[in-house]
Amino acid sequence: MEIDIKVLDNIIKETVAVIESSKEQIYHIAESALLECQRVEAEINQIKNQVAVVIKQVSQLEVAERKARIRLMEVSKDFHRFAENDIKEAYEQAQLIQLKLVMLREEEKTLRFKRDHLELSLKRMRDTAERAEKLVSQVGMALQFLSNDLSGLSQKLGNLHDMQQLGISIIRAQEEERKRVAREIHDGPAQSMANIVMRAEFCLKLLEINPGLVRGELLSLQQLVRQSLQDVRKIIFDLRPMVLDDLGLVPAIKRYLEDYKTQNNMQVEFVLMGKEQRFDTSLEVAAFRIIQEALTNVKKHAHARHVVIKMELIPKRINVYIKDDGCGFCMETQKPRRDGSGGYGLLGMKERIQLLKGGLTISSAPGKGTEVNFWLPLNDLS
Template sequence: MAVDIKILDKIIRETVSAIEKSRDQIYSIAESAHHEYQRVREEIQDIRLEVAKIIDEVNKLEIEEKRARIKLMEVSKDFRRYSEQDIKSAYEKAQGIQIKLVMLREEEKTLRFKRDHLELTLKRMKDTAVKAEKLVSQVGIAMQFLTNDLSGISKKLGNLHDMQQLGLSIIRAQEEERKRVAREIHDGPAQSMANIVMRAEFCLKLLELNPSMVGGELISLQQLVRQSLQEVRKIIFDLRPMVLDDLGLFPAIKRYCEDYKTKNLLNVEIVFLGQEKRFDTSLEVAVFRIIQEALTNIKKHAKARHVIIKIELMPAKINVYIKDNGCGFNIESVKPGSGGSGYGLVGMRERIQLLKGAINILSEHGKGTEINFWIPLQNE
């Protein structure tokens, strides 16, 4: 069965185009978050000026109020010198100053509360902008992978049936991943955002009809926004662990294995040999994904209780050894099938070959599986 390279290249171009549009949308979100951040910061500055102005007025009124009380005490004691009208006038003046002082203090309290709330909002907006910028960078890496690596793969698929099936499997996996992400966004953050808009409109109406109820509604709205933020963070982490970009390969593997142990109740032992450092992005992603695929296969098929992962950093290459005590399998019998099975091992081999490395897999029924691969570091 021959591979139509033109159709495959067209699919890749369309995939790249779709990712470019997504990158532009994420960039737009980042820009909007930045502008909103600037607006909130200016609003906080204005509130601070108003608070300072009110504090100054309160200080002046406190002096006036003290003088008015002294005056009232003075006229109240000397009936021969001051008339009843003088006493009444002094009382009304003192009372008026006290009322104004109470109102100013309440206004100051309200502004301080609003300022504190806006400062929390400012922090969240800044975090959103930073995360959106990181996501733009990550999408750029995916673009680089598609335009470089997959375009190279498509040229090799002309006469290789298994490689053709691998390419189709990758495309199917991409589409399934898109559906999954779209479904999660639709059922989670998208629904929450729509609800937030409705609740915000309801708060605006309450401001006109019953302002006393606005506080409770805003607290509820705040909880809903936090929930939406948690859902977005989960989706972002599923797409790509932030720790891989922020801290590097070794911390990302540690974090993934810790989560893997917790979710699957399976003991995973990790051994690092050599000095930890950062590598080229393509190498870090390849090693991480290969280990991830190996652990996924162990969870699905091996029925293992213990896994050991040994990563050895050498001057010219990185060695990775993965062994489980599962049921094992016949390597010769595992071939890529129409149902999508067997493509995990093919994908692992293909990633390693693209980086000019090598892989060796040993397995036997009842004796577990050993995966040993190495990738050169001469490009570093």
């Protein structure tokens, strides 16, 4: 399954944006709840003041109501002393006070109910505000966690994708290498061996017909065997230079460069800086193959006349610089091919170096040749 890193990045960014928006909304809810708490608290204090005023008025009316009842009782007992208007006035006064008292008590009851209801609402509002504040804090922590982790997720998945592609490329390259070796054996030693068998059979028949000609045929057959042996040795050297195992990296490179100069009629300069020594087998093979591939690219594409290879051996790594005076190429339009049609090429060099946790830079321009710089660590091989 192909992973679209750009789509993944967009999904991650949208996810973080939604969480940030949700955080802002929760923050506004918390702020609104706090403001509502302040409003309700102020209203409760106002109602408490009103209740206090009503209670005071009720107390005053209760005193006035008692006095009015006493006055009504006095007037009612001694109605001969008081006129009818006095009795009526006392009765109306007592009734008016009682009515006001009832109304004030109802108002007090209503205010107390409203106060209790607001206090309950205030408690709920405070709980909401506290939960919202905690949620804002938790979402902030989650957002920070997600931002830190998700921001690197696409890169990690990209690295995994690259490693997957790397494995596929290595398998493809192995198959291409096997095809190349099989083709070289078929076109070279295999054809020669078949020819040798036919020439040997011809020599046997020639012994019966004309023995004098056998010597010439055997000499020709001997030359053919030598050529076949040389082809086999070349294939073996391409697969695994024995000198690389026996003597090490630097002698193997020198041996390869000698053959390279002869075969391609090209000036090749090799400069070694540092003390010659043996390295880990995987590092020696990788360095040799990278240099071999770089020089193969020079032969195939650069049309160069002169190549310089500088190798620097320092305590913790190997630095290699390869420069040719060939035609060069445009870096912006050059893309490695993953279809196997181009062998390893630049992609293979990058993949070998990546496996060994090294570094590679390539600089080129049309008409200005190509520079290849790579380094491999000596203390991080596993």
